[in-house]
Every structure is written in structure tokens, then in C-alpha cells.
Amino acid sequence: MSDERRKWHERLNVTLWTLIIPPTVWAGHFLFSYLWAAISCAKEGAFAKFPTLFVAGTVLALAIILLSGWIAHRQTGMRGDSPPHDEGTEIDRLRFLAKSTLLLAGLSFVGVLFTALPVVFIGDCR
Amino acid sequence: MAGGVLAVSALVLTGCNRHQSALAPFGLEARSTLGLTVVLTIGAAAIALAVAAIYVAAARAPEGRLSHKGGMRLVLWLGAIIPTVVLTALLLWALPAMRPLPAEAGDLRIRVEGEQFWWRVAYRPPGAPPLFSANEVRLPVGRTVVFELAATDVVHSFWIPGLAGKMDMIPGRTNRLVVKADKPGTYRGVCAEFCGLSHALMAFDVIAMEPAAFDAWLAAARTAPPRPQDRGAALFAREGCASCHAVADNGTRDIGPDLTRFGERLTLGAGILAPTPENTAAFIRDPHRFKPGARMPAYAHLSEDEALALARWLKRTSPEEGR
Numbered sequence: 001m002s003d004e005r006r007k008w009h010e011r012l013n014v015t016l017w018t019l020i021i022p023p024t025v026w027a028g029h030f031l032f033s034y035l036w037a038a039i040s041c042a043k044e045g046a047f048a049k050f051p052t053l054f055v056a057g058t059v060l061a062l063a064i065i066l067l068s069g070w071i072a073h074r075q076t077g078m079r080g081d082s083p084p085h086d087e088g089t090e091i092d093r094l095r096f097l098a099k100s101t102l103l104l105a106g107l108s109f110v111g112v113l114f115t116a117l118p119v120v121f122i123g124d125c126r
Numbered sequence: 127m128a129g130g131v132l133a134v135s136a137l138v139l140t141g142c143n144r145h146q147s148a149l150a151p152f153g154l155e156a157r158s159t160l161g162l163t164v165v166l167t168i169g170a171a172a173i174a175l176a177v178a179a180i181y182v183a184a185a186r187a188p189e190g191r192l193s194h195k196g197g198m199r200l201v202l203w204l205g206a207i208i209p210t211v212v213l214t215a216l217l218l219w220a221l222p223a224m225r226p227l228p229a230e231a232g233d234l235r236i237r238v239e240g241e242q243f244w245w246r247v248a249y250r251p252p253g254a255p256p257l258f259s260a261n262e263v264r265l266p267v268g269r270t271v272v273f274e275l276a277a278t279d280v281v282h283s284f285w286i287p288g289l290a291g292k293m294d295m296i297p298g299r300t301n302r303l304v305v306k307a308d309k310p311g312t313y314r315g316v317c318a319e320f321c322g323l324s325h326a327l328m329a330f331d332v333i334a335m336e337p338a339a340f341d342a343w344l345a346a347a348r349t350a351p352p353r354p355q356d357r358g359a360a361l362f363a364r365e366g367c368a369s370c371h372a373v374a375d376n377g378t379r380d381i382g383p384d385l386t387r388f389g390e391r392l393t394l395g396a397g398i399l400a401p402t403p404e405n406t407a408a409f410i411r412d413p414h415r416f417k418p419g420a421r422m423p424a425y426a427h428l429s430e431d432e433a434l435a436l437a438r439w440l441k442r443t444s445p446e447e448g449r
């Protein structure tokens with residue numbers, strides 16, 4: 001398959017670097033949420049009234065995770081090499097990374113949601 | 127079976143201890159926490175049983191019965207999707223219970239300060255002067271009460287298991303714990319943060335009262351029980367007890383427990399001894415026998431008779447009392 005014939009998301013090959021995008025986004029969102037709550041409690045004595053920034057940040061984080069999960073999902077669908085499976089090949093590596101990215105994206109998506117929920121429910125500094 | 131055993135042991139445990147147990151709630155917060163505990167425990171037991179049953183079924187299945195595809199599907203559903211849904215549901219259900227109860231400006235505030243190894247208490251009803259006490263907390267059932275918790279020496283933790291979760295008492299800051307009792311009775315609270323030698327001997331009585339009875343008590347408590355100028359009074363003055371204790375307007379509340387209504391207390395020495403005159407006399411002569419490290423000097427030079435006279439005088443709740 002030549003590069004020209006592949007769609008853009010297929011041309012974006014998953015690598016070890018793109019594998020860590022979903023968990024990194026999750027970690028960033030986690031840190032951001034806690035810092036935001038701690039700083040607004042310390043400085044204002046209360047949660048911000050309209051946490052627009054928080055909502056936007058959460059939506060952005062979820063969107064990035066969804067996107068990388070979707071790209072990875074498309075790549076797990078690629079056809080593997082035919083037997084004999086005597087050694088690792090490029091395509092095997094790609095499929096493995098894609099599957100791992102997909103699983104991590106699922107985990108990170110839920111992680112971001114679970115981090116965001118307490119803010120919605122508690123809204124109190126105590 | 128595990129669920130059954132747990133339910134039974136919970137019953138047995140509450141049977142043993144109705145006064146100081148998160149399994150015998152008398153307030154809103156403890157009640158909702160107990161609900162969570164029961165559901166989580168039974169749920170966890172049910173899941174453990176179900177997993178064991180699947181193991182057994184898989185191990186016993188005849189050859190060729192299980193497919194790789196079916197196994198992977200099982201892992202996807204039972205290993206990922208269902209746990210996520212269950213955890214999300216539990217989170218959504220439990221989070222509202224973490225919200226502090228709402229309190230208004232007109233609610234009764236009770237300030238409690240932890241000190242090695244006793245509790246300084248001040249009732250601050252809205253629009254009235256504070257009422258001081260120690261080692262005992264009374265609160266009206268059905269009304270919101272705001273505890274303001276602080277400490278003067280080291281970190282303590284204020285825990286009334288039947289009422290609400292514990293809250294730390296930290297020197298230099300005031301923590302707020304909003305509670306609502308819903309069942310009258312006599313309960314017990316403890317210090318839940320190691321604070322020194324007698325940490326395990328730092329408890330207090332909690333008396334949840336009907337609102338009308340509470341109001342009547344609060345009003346009556348403002349007049350100190352009259353004490354005669356007898357031998358007890360003379361000893362109290364001679365031994366300088368007022369340099370650490372207050373009896374009505376005489377003395378200080380900054381160092382030791384307020385003794386104005388000591389006669390009313392259900393226990394002696396912050397929840398550890400029966401409040402008899404004999405125990406009180408023994409405590410005065412040698413507090414460290416009962417509480418190692420207590421910040422009260424021993425009055426070993428007092429004769430038993432003198433100590434008893436002091437104890438009787440302190441324990442007076444009314445002038446007629448001729449004990």
C-alpha cells in the first residue's frame with residue numbers, strides 16, 4: 001500500500017510516543033484539576049463560580065483521548081502478516097502499539113471522567 | 127456466605143457497642159456512611175462469589191466447550207465494561223454523601239478544643255453569650271449543629287463514630303464539622319489521632335437530647351450550681367486548683383477542664399472513670415495513676431479525707447444535695 005492511497009489517520013502511524021498521549025493527557029488533567037481546586041480555595045476561599053476553564057479543559061482532554069483512541073482503533077484493524085510468524089515485523093509492531101494505545105485511551109477516558117466528577121458534585125473547599 | 131457472616135457480625139458488634147460505633151448511627155452522616163458500607167460489603171462479597179463460580183464453571187467445562195473468542199468477550203465485559211459501569215454508578219451515588227451538610231448563621235455552634243488529654247467545650251448559641259464546659263458534648267436532635275474544632279498543643283482528632291466521620295483538630299486552625307443527630311441517647315466520642323501517652327484515654331460523652339430538653343438544659347446551665355463555703359471550698363482555694371480550673375467565675379479555663387458543672391458529668395477524666403466521689407478523690411491525689419502524662423499535678427499530700435471533701439464539693443449539682 002503506497003502512502004498516497006492511505007487516509008490521513010492511517011498515515012499517522014502510532015509509535016511509542018503517541019502511545020503515551022492518552023495517559024499523559026489524563027495526568028495533565030488530574031494535575032490541572034487538583035491545582036485549580038487548591039489554588040482557588042486558597043486564594044478565593046471558594047470554588048470558582050463558573051468553572052468554564054475547567055469544563056473546557058475537561059472537554060479538550062476527553063477529545064484528545066478520543067481522537068488518539070480512534071486513530072489507534074483504525075490501525076488495529078490493519079491486516080497482519082500471514083504465517084509463519086517467525087519474527088516480529090513492522091506491521092505486527094504497529095498493530096501491537098495500536099491495540100495498547102486503544103486500551104490506554106479507554107482507561108484514560110474513564111480516568112478523566114472520574115477526576116472531573118467530584119468537582120461537579122462537591123464544589124466545596126472543606 | 128461471606129455476606130451473611132458479615133451481616134451477622136455487624137449485628138453482634140452493634141449489640142456489644144451502641145455508644146461508640148459507626149454501625150450504630152445516630153446522625154445523618156454516619157447513617158449514610160453505614161448505608162454505603164453495607165452495600166459495598168455485600169456487593170464485594172457477591173462479586174467474589176460470582177468470580178469463584180465462574181472459575182469453577184470454567185475448570186469443569188468439558189473440552190471444546192469454551193472458545194477463545196468467548197473468553198475474550200468475557201474479559202471485555204466482566205473485566206472492563208461492567209466494572210467501569212459499576213464503579214461509575216458507585217461514584218455517582220457516593221459523591222453526594224461527601225458534601226458537607228449545609229449550615230446557616232442561626233445554627234448552634236459548639237467549639238471544641240483538643241488538649242492533652244481532654245476537651246474544652248464552648249456552646250455558642252446565636253445571639254447569646256457562650257456557655258463553657260468540658261469533656262462532654264450535648265446536642266439537640268433534629269437540629270443542625272456546627273462543631274468548630276481546634277487544638278492548642280498537638281494534633282488531635284474529633285470522632286463521634288455514631289454521628290459523623292472524624293475531623294482533625296489542628297493547632298492554629300479551625301475546622302468545621304456540620305452534623306445533625308437524629309436519635310436521642312447517650313453516646314461516646316474519642317480522640318482519633320495519636321496525641322501522647324494518654325491518647326487512648328482521651329474520650330468524651332455525647333448526649334443527644336430532644337430539642338426542648340436541650341434548650342431547657344442550656345438555659346438552666348447558665349446559673350452555676352450554688353456551692354457552700356465549706357471545707358471543700360476552703361481546700362479548693364488553699365490548694366490553688368483555681369489556677370488551672372474554673373468553678374463558675376472563679377479560676378481559669380485556659381489550662382484545665384471547667385469544673386462548674388462537674389457534678390453533671392457522666393464520666394471522670396475525659397470518659398475513662400465512673401464519676402464517683404471516691405474515684406474523683408483518687409484522681410485528685412494521683413491523676414497519673416489513671417492517665418499517664420496528664421497535665422495535672424498529683425495532690426498526694428492531701429489526706430484521703432481532704433480529697434474526698436474536695437471531690438464532694440466539686441460534684442455538687444444543687445445546694446440541697448447532702449452527700
Ligand SMILES: [Cu+2]
Nearest residue numbers: 282317321328
Ligand atoms: Cu488527643
